[in-house]
Amino acid sequence: MDHPQTPRILAPHLQAFQHKLVRMLGKVETLQGDTAVIDAGGKVDIILNRDCHLALGHAVEIIGKVDGNLHIKVQAATDFGTGIDFDAANAVVEATHRHKEIFYDD
Numbered sequence: 493m494d495h496p497q498t499p500r501i502l503a504p505h506l507q508a509f510q511h512k513l514v515r516m517l518g519k520v521e522t523l524q525g526d527t528a529v530i531d532a533g534g535k536v537d538i539i540l541n542r543d544c545h546l547a548l549g550h551a552v553e554i555i556g557k558v559d560g561n562l563h564i565k566v567q568a569a570t571d572f573g574t575g576i577d578f579d580a581a582n583a584v585v586e587a588t589h590r591h592k593e594i595f596y597d598d
């Protein structure tokens with residue numbers, strides 16, 4: 493079974509991944525209706541689906557598609573709680589972009 497690639501990105505990478513499926517780890521900053529803002533190396537607006545159950549201050553990993561406004565339309569979200577070292581997680585993401593040929597097709 494072939495799964496779509498979901499490169500890990502941070503806020504500064506959004507422009508390069510417009511209209512693509514991505515994976516992002518961030519901290520939930522605001523929740524309002526069907527939208528939220530997460531901090532993932534910068535503020536990112538996300539559009540939630542009805543299956544998303546986010547908590548303020550928690551880490552969340554989202555898989556979704558970057559739209560033309562650089563918002564992410566969530567397809568899946570996983571709550572990772574509060575014990576995440578974002579500096580380490582962000583360093584891993586940066587490494588995947590320095591060596592992207594190992595991690596995803598361009």
